[in-house]
Amino acid sequence: MAALVPGAGGVLAIADVARPVPGPGEVLVRVRCAGVNRADLAQRAGMYPPPPGVTDILGLEVSGEIAEIGPGMSWGEPADVEGATGAGVAGAVVLRPGERVCALLPGGGYAEYAVVPAALLMPVPAGWSLVEAAAWPEAAFTAFLNLFMEARLRPGERLLVHGGASGVGTMAIAMAVATGASVFATAGGPEKTGLCLRLGAEVAVDRHKEAFAAVVDACVPPGVDVVLDMVGRGYFADNLKVLRPGGRLVVISTLSGAEVELDLRRLMAKRLHVIGSTLRGRPVAEKVAVRRALWNRFGRQLAAGGLKPVLDQVHPWRDADVAHERMRANRNAGKLVLELD
Numbered sequence: 023m024a025a026l027v028p029g030a031g032g033v034l035a036i037a038d039v040a041r042p043v044p045g046p047g048e049v050l051v052r053v054r055c056a057g058v059n060r061a062d063l064a065q066r067a068g069m070y071p072p073p074p075g076v077t078d079i080l081g082l083e084v085s086g087e088i089a090e091i092g093p094g095m096s097w098g099e100p101a102d103v104e105g106a107t108g109a110g111v112a113g114a115v116v117l118r119p120g121e122r123v124c125a126l127l128p129g130g131g132y133a134e135y136a137v138v139p140a141a142l143l144m145p146v147p148a149g150w151s152l153v154e155a156a157a158w159p160e161a162a163f164t165a166f167l168n169l170f171m172e173a174r175l176r177p178g179e180r181l182l183v184h185g186g187a188s189g190v191g192t193m194a195i196a197m198a199v200a201t202g203a204s205v206f207a208t209a210g211g212p213e214k215t216g217l218c219l220r221l222g223a224e225v226a227v228d229r230h231k232e233a234f235a236a237v238v239d240a241c242v243p244p245g246v247d248v249v250l251d252m253v254g255r256g257y258f259a260d261n262l263k264v265l266r267p268g269g270r271l272v273v274i275s276t277l278s279g280a281e282v283e284l285d286l287r288r289l290m291a292k293r294l295h296v297i298g299s300t301l302r303g304r305p306v307a308e309k310v311a312v313r314r315a316l317w318n319r320f321g322r323q324l325a326a327g328g329l330k331p332v333l334d335q336v337h338p339w340r341d342a343d344v345a346h347e348r349m350r351a352n353r354n355a356g357k358l359v360l361e362l363d
Contacts, residue, residue: 081131113317177202332356
């Protein structure tokens with residue numbers, strides 16, 4: 023099969039590699055589209071190796087069709103036998119040849135075929151394109167896991183989302199607004215802050231012009247209950263400053279650095295929770311639990327056409343380097359997707 027692999031000078035090039043074979047409990051998906059994520063850039067730079075036993079081919083989310091099933095599985099049965107009893111269950115996929123699906127992967131999405139644990143397969147909601155479906159899993163899983171399972175965001179609380187115009191940021195805003203939380207966001211430039219406002223954020227801070235802590239402190243009442251942070255060191259002190267008593271800071275990336283100084287008395291005084299969270303290396307069973315909880319909570323909105331990902335650009339997969347450079351330069355607002363020829 024064809025796959026994108028680093029070639030001369032590190033440029034991604036199409037090469038012929040062995041097609042993966044699904045094992046017990048796995049499904050082979052014919053990939054039509056693959057989402058682009060910062061993890062792909064980090065892995066290319068040698069800073070984010072795949073988990074043990076996972077292919078080194080890039081790609082954490084795909085859409086396509088079911089091509090083959092592994093040993094012990096049968097056509098016509100639910101992909102998630104424990105969590106779904108049929109197509110009427112939210113998020114259920116029935117194993118049929120050619121069934122349109124999307125999926126979260128630990129790696130391997132930049133290829134014609136990818137192996138997926140069957141229980142992680144998700145249907146493409148009615149009315150969605152395969153491009154939209156490929157842009158959804160990583161952002162949706164990350165936003166849901168960290169807002170609702172880690173931070174326990176509740177209706178009526180105030181959330182601060184950094185990187186609000188990113189794939190994860192846009193999905194976090196949409197999910198929080200749908201839950202009844204109020205949202206503040208930071209982003210770079212008027213185009214990106216405008217996008218955050220259109221998604222339902224009450225306040226969007228242009229990080230090039232304003233300090234988010236000053237904006238949050240000037241609000242009535244001041245402070246936030248939850249911060250979703252992908253910046254790390256550069257925002258850490260001000261994140262703690264703006265959190266209300268009992269507030270929760272969830273750190274999902276460290277784009278500005280990973281090491282910080284902390285006076286533990288600041289945590290103690292406001293009873294703060296600092297939570298570190300990653301998704302890629304979690305066991306399959308944990309990811310399946312996230313998938314079930316996500317569809318149980320938002321399945322109705324998805325069926326009605328809600329929570330679609332924000333798309334920035336779609337590129338032919340031979341132009342993957344163009345998409346990567348756009349993300350590296352922080353020019354994208356929403357998701358970038360590669361479409362296979």
